Amino acid sequence: MHPSQLVLTDLVTLARLEAELNETGSRSKKRPDAEKALARHRKKIPPMILSHHDRIKAKGRRSVAPVQDWICRACFISIPVGNRQQLTQAADLFICESCGAYLYLPDGTAQRPADALPAQSERARRIATAVAEKKATKKKATAPKTPRPVAVAEDRLAVIKRMAAKFARPGG
Numbered sequence: 001m002h003p004s005q006l007v008l009t010d011l012v013t014l015a016r017l018e019a020e021l022n023e024t025g026s027r028s029k030k031r032p033d034a035e036k037a038l039a040r041h042r043k044k045i046p047p048m049i050l051s052h053h054d055r056i057k058a059k060g061r062r063s064v065a066p067v068q069d070w071i072c073r074a075c076f077i078s079i080p081v082g083n084r085q086q087l088t089q090a091a092d093l094f095i096c097e098s099c100g101a102y103l104y105l106p107d108g109t110a111q112r113p114a115d116a117l118p119a120q121s122e123r124a125r126r127i128a129t130a131v132a133e134k135k136a137t138k139k140k141a142t143a144p145k146t147p148r149p150v151a152v153a154e155d156r157l158a159v160i161k162r163m164a165a166k167f168a169r170p171g172g
Contacts (some may be wrong), residue, residue: 002091011064018057065101066106
């Protein structure tokens with residue numbers, strides 16, 4: 001695995017641990033263990049990358065985001081075509097040009113980290129289902145019309161010929 005991908009895996013784990021730490025109460029028995037694990041992962045990440053991560057998190061945004069269908073899942077902006085090939089090669093860390101999140105492809109291969117961030121919310125699932133259903137009904141409504149029968153086309157041709165004969169010049 002490329003060194004940048006190891007750092008990216010640590011960033012994904014760090015984001016997951018921070019989300020879990022925010023969910024636990026301040027008096028929880030699991031909190032000290034979570035804080036230790038968080039400190040351990042923060043030490044693994046280079047200072048420049050960690051400072052970028054902290055700046056993004058301070059703004060209340062996601063610092064690491066998966067890319068699905070060439071769309072950043074932090075800001076839902078399409079990844080430019082020129083960056084797609086570089087992202088698939090996984091030789092470096094890539095930052096979304098729109099939101100600043102570190103991007104990765106969660107395709108399950110050994111080269112890229114699995115999507116360790118919290119799962120999609122129930123509301124987001126319902127919205128996605130409603131959009132898919134709306135698209136399906138729209139496709140049915142815009143089905144191509146059946147072509148006119150051949151007899152109608154032949155009748156039009158006959159009308160055109162009669163009109164042409166009526167307005168034809170005598171003798172030529």
